[in-house]
Amino acid sequence: MTYKTFVTKPDDIQREWWIVDAKGKNLGRLATQIATILRGKNKPIFAPNIDVGDYVVVINAEHIVVTGNRLDDKVYHRHSHYIGGLTSITLRDQFIKHPDRVIGLAVKGMLPKNALGRATLRKLKIYAGENHPHKAQKPKVLEI
Numbered sequence: 054m055t056y057k058t059f060v061t062k063p064d065d066i067q068r069e070w071w072i073v074d075a076k077g078k079n080l081g082r083l084a085t086q087i088a089t090i091l092r093g094k095n096k097p098i099f100a101p102n103i104d105v106g107d108y109v110v111v112i113n114a115e116h117i118v119v120t121g122n123r124l125d126d127k128v129y130h131r132h133s134h135y136i137g138g139l140t141s142i143t144l145r146d147q148f149i150k151h152p153d154r155v156i157g158l159a160v161k162g163m164l165p166k167n168a169l170g171r172a173t174l175r176k177l178k179i180y181a182g183e184n185h186p187h188k189a190q191k192p193k194v195l196e197i
Contacts, residue, residue, distance in 0.1 A: 061098045061099075061100040066104075066105050068106075068108060070108045070110065070190040070191065070192035071090055071107055071108065071110065071193055072109075072111075072112065072187075072192035072194055073086075073109060073111045075111050075156065076117075077116060078197060079117070079118055080117050080118070080155065080156070080159055083117065083156065083197060087109050088160050088164060090106060091106040091164070091173050092105075092106045092164065092173060094106075102169070106173055107176070108176045108178070108192075109176065109178070110180070110185055110192050111178070111179045112180050113182065113183060114152045114156050114181050117155070123144060124144050124145040124148075125144070128141050128142070128143055129141065129143075129147055153180065153181055157177065160174070
């Protein structure tokens with residue numbers, strides 16, 4: 054008896070659009086679900102070397118919830134690659150200035166650190182409020 058191994062080909066990929074309402078959701082739990090959908094790990098044709106995931110639109114990013122003292126204790130760092138070019142910002146300040154980056158950085162940390170991860174992250178669209186320009190794609194509501 055011989056078994057055939059299924060190999061995912063680019064023609065097998067069917068991409069869908071999902072919309073997630075982040076109001077009242079926990080940051081980490083939301084990010085893990087989004088990363089799973091973006092990678093395509095919820096599909097039976099998942100392959101670790103091919104981008105088979107779907108598009109995800111996140112709305113109400115400014116209304117996510119974090120627990121404990123994380124608003125003041127969590128610090129994001131970035132560097133300009135010049136001497137003394139380290140800039141740090143707390144989660145509370147990041148929420149005020151760029152609430153969409155909070156979810157984006159959380160999801161980015163859960164994706165592969167290579168070209169596949171960067172291509173996967175391009176399928177994530179995050180908006181601080183209710184409005185988004187992706188109504189023409191008819192996204193399905195994803196309950197988390």
